[in-house]
Amino acid sequence: MSRIEDLEVFVAVVELGSLTAAASRLARPLQTVSRALAALEDDIGVELIHRTTRRSTPSEAGEIFYRRIKPAVDEIREARLEAAQRRMEPSGVLRIGAPALFAPRFLMPIVAEYMRKHRKVEVELDLSDAFVDLADGGLDMVVRIGDLADSGLMGKRLGALRRVVFGTPSYFADHGRPMHPNELKQHNCVVRSGGDRPGAWMFSIDGKPREVKVAGPLRVNAMTAIYAAVCEGLGLGYSPLWQIEHLIAEGRVEIVLQEFEPAPVPIHVLWREGRVPTAKVRTFIDLLSKRLKLDHL
Incomplete structure (x- = not known):
């Protein structure tokens, strides 16, 4: 049976078009990457990657195999990351954006509880009614009131407001x-x-x-x-x-x-660390989801 490490090598080679680039992304020696790819092909019994001195491209079988295993490899990688994050104690600076009137009433009590539980975390609140871009604002997460555009951010619905x-x-x-x-x-x-x-x-x-x-x-x-x-x-x-x-x-x-009355306006918390948030973000989202009950407002 193929190892998950060999599948990760194959995915990286397909996406980057080079064994050298795949080795760099995975932080593994080039020889290890080459052996992993060969072991995978031996296990399946078909050539998955056409190799030349300049380029490595998937074969027809390789393209089909990539499309089938890519979601599973991503899920396994994220499951590993989530498990590792849950072992870590939250620390560092947590930067949160929120609407100016909303934060003092609803967010501040939760921030206070969070900081009492996680002494190694410092919190910075950026209060604004504008939709600040997380990356440009240097924010870890943001609470937004209103319908969401397709921003590519991960999010969780917290409720809705009349x-x-x-x-x-x-x-x-x-x-x-x-x-x-x-x-x-x-x-x-x-x-x-x-x-x-x-x-x-x-x-x-x-x-x-x-x-x-x-x-x-x-x-x-x-x-x-x-x-x-x-x-x-x-x-x-x-x-x-x-x-x-x-x-x-x-x-x-x-x-x-x-x-x-129109349909209530949804309220979400959004974050940008990918599908698996860091420990400080995850623990705050967990507390926010537990404490913030807004569907009756």
């Missing part, structure tokens, strides 16, 4: 309550400026996502200012529910148009 329309009891007393999203055109709406679609509020109408354009005399570029403006009775606001829960609990604002 979006609601809200206003003060005094505003509703003076202007009435909208019963349908289309009625928002008759209301003052506090619009968040900036972004690619300012004044575009999403709803679910007749079971389908619909964008409703809103407007008002006041536009601001920060959510905290929108909450303050709505509380002053200047109009209606549109916000993630979790950001205004305290205002609802205090009776300062009320939610309307609940039956037209």
